[in-house]
Amino acid sequence: MENAKSVKLILEDGTEIQGQSFGAFTSAAGEVVFSTAMTGYPENLTDPSFAGQILVLTYPMVGNYGVPGEELYESISKIFESDKIHIAGLVVNYYSEEHSHWNAAKSLGDWLKEYNIPGIFGVDTRMLTKILREKGAMLGKIVAEEDVELHDPNQDNLVAQVSPTQVKHYGNGQHKIVLVDCGTKTNIIRCFLQRDVELIRVPWDYDFTKIDYDGLFLSNGPGDPKMCTATIGHLQTALGQDKPIFGICLGSQLMGLAAGGDTFKLKYGHRSHNQPVKLTGTQRSYITSQNHGFAVDTDTLPAEWTMLFENLNDGTCEGIKHKTKPFFSTQFHPEAAGGPEDTEYLFDDFLKAVAEHKAAK
Numbered sequence: 001m002e003n004a005k006s007v008k009l010i011l012e013d014g015t016e017i018q019g020q021s022f023g024a025f026t027s028a029a030g031e032v033v034f035s036t037a038m039t040g041y042p043e044n045l046t047d048p049s050f051a052g053q054i055l056v057l058t059y060p061m062v063g064n065y066g067v068p069g070e071e072l073y074e075s076i077s078k079i080f081e082s083d084k085i086h087i088a089g090l091v092v093n094y095y096s097e098e099h100s101h102w103n104a105a106k107s108l109g110d111w112l113k114e115y116n117i118p119g120i121f122g123v124d125t126r127m128l129t130k131i132l133r134e135k136g137a138m139l140g141k142i143v144a145e146e147d148v149e150l151h152d153p154n155q156d157n158l159v160a161q162v163s164p165t166q167v168k169h170y171g172n173g174q175h176k177i178v179l180v181d182c183g184t185k186t187n188i189i190r191c192f193l194q195r196d197v198e199l200i201r202v203p204w205d206y207d208f209t210k211i212d213y214d215g216l217f218l219s220n221g222p223g224d225p226k227m228c229t230a231t232i233g234h235l236q237t238a239l240g241q242d243k244p245i246f247g248i249c250l251g252s253q254l255m256g257l258a259a260g261g262d263t264f265k266l267k268y269g270h271r272s273h274n275q276p277v278k279l280t281g282t283q284r285s286y287i288t289s290q291n292h293g294f295a296v297d298t299d300t301l302p303a304e305w306t307m308l309f310e311n312l313n314d315g316t317c318e319g320i321k322h323k324t325k326p327f328f329s330t331q332f333h334p335e336a337a338g339g340p341e342d343t344e345y346l347f348d349d350f351l352k353a354v355a356e357h358k359a360a361k
């Protein structure tokens, strides 16, 4: 891009990288994390799990397929994972303002401008990723004209910032599922609506134990799961019953915490579309889409819980399950947009558990 203004990326360890501005010419602070996914920036940027984060993309050319226009499916976005950009800033190597794709409606830079989010290009993002892998995810800032303070988003209750304040209903299928929205990706809603469900989407701190549901679902979401004390409290009540429960990503961490286990922060997290996980007790592995910085500490799980999936790169917990009750979770994203769809069958497993539980009543 010609005539782009200079901006800097500054990390908390003092690393300073000069680059050029695209998107909004403004400063922003956050936690600097990297993703090695090769595509999917429209989905990543709108995933509420990224709230407060400055996202570094290792794929070297970004923007060349543009950004799709908004289309709706059952009153939710057909493509995006929410109705706005959630990242704090974007760091890329080569930015392509020119774009070409059958459904492109605008450039990535124009889209970032609409939401006042800064981007920086001309950064060797693979070198930067080596720093983040060695030292761990760090605080950082993109500095345009005005300087800003470093800020740790994990100290904030980000879930309260991205969760809706109203209850919403979707679909009229036979299984009544409560979706606790801690920052849900819309593809989770789409996955449910393609199945036989009536979905009740409730805020993160809503007392869902008052609803006579058939199954409970806990969504993904941003920040430290320990901030969600209200959700954990309601979940503990639900764990005292037998109705099926399924959690994804933050939802998995909340299940671990409500069960009495602990969570911890990974050194630099898992963000990509090719994370291998193994189903415990089998030799079967799946390629999964992931975006998390925290994980359940398997060693802290109570005796009636066990690890359901294990990450084959670093051995960390990628899901848990109760040994006798129909409660299970994944740390990865089985609904995966973008990314591999190998594990979407888990939605069917959950609804099968719901149907069986209803039949046994």
Ligand SMILES: NC(=O)CC[C@H](N)C(=O)O
Pocket (backbone or CB within 6 Å): 049, 219, 220, 221, 222, 223, 224, 225, 248, 249, 250, 251, 291, 292, 293, 294, 295
């Ligand atoms: N995608 C998610 O739900 C992320 C969960 C949590 N915020 C983490 O970073 O681990």
